[in-house]
Amino acid sequence: MASLPKLVDKSNIDSFLAGIDNVMTDCDGVLWRLDELVEGADTVLNNLRKLGKKIFYVTNNSTKSRETLVQKCESLGFIADKGEAISTSYIIAQHLKQINFTKKVYVMGTTGLTSELDLENIKYTGPGPDPVPENIFDLEKIIVLDPEVGCVVIGFDQHFNITKIMKAASYLINTECIFLATNRDERFPLRRTDLNFPGTGTFVNAVETASGRKAESVGKPSPKMFTVLQEKFNLDPSRTIMIGDRCSTDIMLGKNCGLQTLGVLTGINSLKDYESWAASDDPELWKLLPDYYIPSFRRFGPIITKLSFLKLVCS
Numbered sequence: 001m002a003s004l005p006k007l008v009d010k011s012n013i014d015s016f017l018a019g020i021d022n023v024m025t026d027c028d029g030v031l032w033r034l035d036e037l038v039e040g041a042d043t044v045l046n047n048l049r050k051l052g053k054k055i056f057y058v059t060n061n062s063t064k065s066r067e068t069l070v071q072k073c074e075s076l077g078f079i080a081d082k083g084e085a086i087s088t089s090y091i092i093a094q095h096l097k098q099i100n101f102t103k104k105v106y107v108m109g110t111t112g113l114t115s116e117l118d119l120e121n122i123k124y125t126g127p128g129p130d131p132v133p134e135n136i137f138d139l140e141k142i143i144v145l146d147p148e149v150g151c152v153v154i155g156f157d158q159h160f161n162i163t164k165i166m167k168a169a170s171y172l173i174n175t176e177c178i179f180l181a182t183n184r185d186e187r188f189p190l191r192r193t194d195l196n197f198p199g200t201g202t203f204v205n206a207v208e209t210a211s212g213r214k215a216e217s218v219g220k221p222s223p224k225m226f227t228v229l230q231e232k233f234n235l236d237p238s239r240t241i242m243i244g245d246r247c248s249t250d251i252m253l254g255k256n257c258g259l260q261t262l263g264v265l266t267g268i269n270s271l272k273d274y275e276s277w278a279a280s281d282d283p284e285l286w287k288l289l290p291d292y293y294i295p296s297f298r299r300f301g302p303i304i305t306k307l308s309f310l311k312l313v314c315s
């Protein structure tokens with residue numbers, strides 16, 4: 001048995017906010033669902049900023065470069081700038097730069113990923129549609145491998161197919177070829193409960209199975225997503241909170257880096273999940289439990305708005 005996360009409400013909002021200087025927030029499932037704003041999230045984030053908290057937008061979604069992430073934030077009403085946005089596509093480019101990678105990357109992904117590689121002058125091949133022949137066995141005759149490729153990166157790829165799996169798995173026969181994944185997210189949060197929208201983890205699993213190799217994932221819960229920000233902004237982990245809907249990534253990132261954690265129930269995990277993890281005898285499941293939770297930013301908004309108004313008036 002473990003304790004359930006504490007609900008943040010009017011009774012403890014003051015002490016909750018007093019313990020935080022920096023807010024790292026996941027995006028999909030917390031601030032928006034696909035292209036739809038989670039009602040009230042913009043008010044909450046913008047008011048936390050007015051209260052002097054540093055805000056960072058952190059996403060495993062590799063279809064976004066930092067620039068497109070900021071554009072999406074702004075289009076939905078959030079104040080944001082490029083320095084406050086961290087996406088896995090950025091982390092991949094930074095990682096390759098740090099290891100002085102000079103070969104070419106085989107990219108399974110979109111322009112979100114390639115535009116970050118472009119900024120670091122890293123060469124790549126592979127994005128976009130790659131046709132599947134009528135006779136699948138023709139792939140053996142058709143595929144030409146690029147001898148310059150020294151790294152395979154798997155991100156979200158709407159053109160994912162067997163041709164791409166075969167190319168990626170073939171490059172990985174060379175054990176010196178680096179194998180990276182932007183993240184292992186299983187699904188995207190949707191409003192419809194009768195659909196499963198596959199996440200990048202689905203694609204990573206396919207290439208891992210076909211190649212017999214294991215990718216290194218740079219996305220949450222990998223500490224890389226925090227350490228890049230920590231170095232840049234000198235953040236104190238104990239005064240930083242990680243907010244997220246998916247406990248296996250968002251909350252685990254917080255736990256892995258010694259941050260405070262806040263679960264929001266507008267995306268992947270529910271209060272029932274928290275209850276079943278807390279009631280279990282498995283300490284591994286207890287690790288998924290955030291320190292605090294709120295049902296949604298919609299109900300949190302009025303508390304913060306009132307408080308920030310009072311603080312602004314008094315200051």
Ligand SMILES: [Mg+2]
Binds near residue numbers: 026028029
């Ligand atoms: Mg999420």
